[in-house]
Amino acid sequence: QTVVTQEPSFSVSPGGTVTLTCGLTSGSVSTAHYPSWCQQNPGQAPRTLIYSTKTRSSGVPDRFSGSILGNKAALTITGAQADDESDYYCVLYVGSGLWVFGGGTKLTVL
Amino acid sequence: QVQLQESGPGLVKPSGTLSLTCAVSGVSISSSNWWSWVRQPPGKGLAWIGEVSHSGSTIYNPSLKSRVTISIDKSKSHFSLKLTSLTAADTALYFCARRYDFLSGSNRYTYFDYWGQGTLVTVSS
Numbered sequence: 001q002t003v004v005t006q007e008p009s010f011s012v013s014p015g016g017t018v019t020l021t022c023g024l025t026s027g028s029v030s031t032a033h034y035p036s037w038c039q040q041n042p043g044q045a046p047r048t049l050i051y052s053t054k055t056r057s058s059g060v061p062d063r064f065s066g067s068i069l070g071n072k073a074a075l076t077i078t079g080a081q082a083d084d085e086s087d088y089y090c091v092l093y094v095g096s097g098l099w100v101f102g103g104g105t106k107l108t109v110l
Numbered sequence: 111q112v113q114l115q116e117s118g119p120g121l122v123k124p125s126g127t128l129s130l131t132c133a134v135s136g137v138s139i140s141s142s143n144w145w146s147w148v149r150q151p152p153g154k155g156l157a158w159i160g161e162v163s164h165s166g167s168t169i170y171n172p173s174l175k176s177r178v179t180i181s182i183d184k185s186k187s188h189f190s191l192k193l194t195s196l197t198a199a200d201t202a203l204y205f206c207a208r209r210y211d212f213l214s215g216s217n218r219y220t221y222f223d224y225w226g227q228g229t230l231v232t233v234s235s
Contacts, residue, residue: 001172001173034218034219034220034221036222038156038222040156045205045225045226045227045228046148046156046205046222046225047225048221048222051219051220051221051223052217052218052219052220052221057221057223089155089156091156091158093220097169098158098169098171098172099146099158099209100158101148101155101156101157101158102155103155104155
């Protein structure tokens with residue numbers, strides 16, 4: 001069974017930069033996994049910020065960017081703001097039509 | 111404006127069957143997209159359940175495959191989820207979503223672009 005890994009929690013200072021990562025327990029993440037990043041606030045539906053590795057969804061500020069760093073997908077927030085405090089999930093296409101979400105990263109801005 | 115809206119019972123008994131419907135508006139359910147279900151147990155992360163195409167093809171999470179059925183009703187512009195043999199572990203917030211899949215030049219793009227607000231299903235006697 002494919003497991004997608006994310007940091008359980010991360011902290012960033014307001015105005016700072018943070019990079020969250022998304023990996024696989026076996027193998028490397030590549031663009032062929034079509035990595036997406038979703039933001040979810042408590043009690044709300046997820047919202048996709050970045051898809052297909054680095055494309056920002058409509059209306060997403062350009063302080064959010066996606067990339068492949070080494071063997072992982074990465075979400076970088078540059079100039080973090082208080083309302084970026086949220087849960088962030090990556091989701092990967094793992095082949096055979098299957099999608100797997102990571103466990104999520106709880107980001108604190110303080 | 112594309113909207114997805116889940117509906118169905120909020121409480122179901124153990125060993126019973128969960129049946130949810132996702133009503134789609136603002137876009138044709140017959141368009142070339144995939145219509146997905148994702149769930150989130152209380153306090154936990156998201157888990158992809160499966161999806162159905164506009165033509166009725168289905169793909170399921172292997173861990174749920176023996177218990178899940180996803181179907182589409184184009185005449186009613188909705189798609190549905192059935193999950194059988196329920197246990198407390200199936201208690202979750204259930205989301206429906208559209209997975210948009212498109213080509214731009216030679217590049218393929220795909221992502222969950224629209225989500226319902228979610229419906230909580232509790233499995234309890």
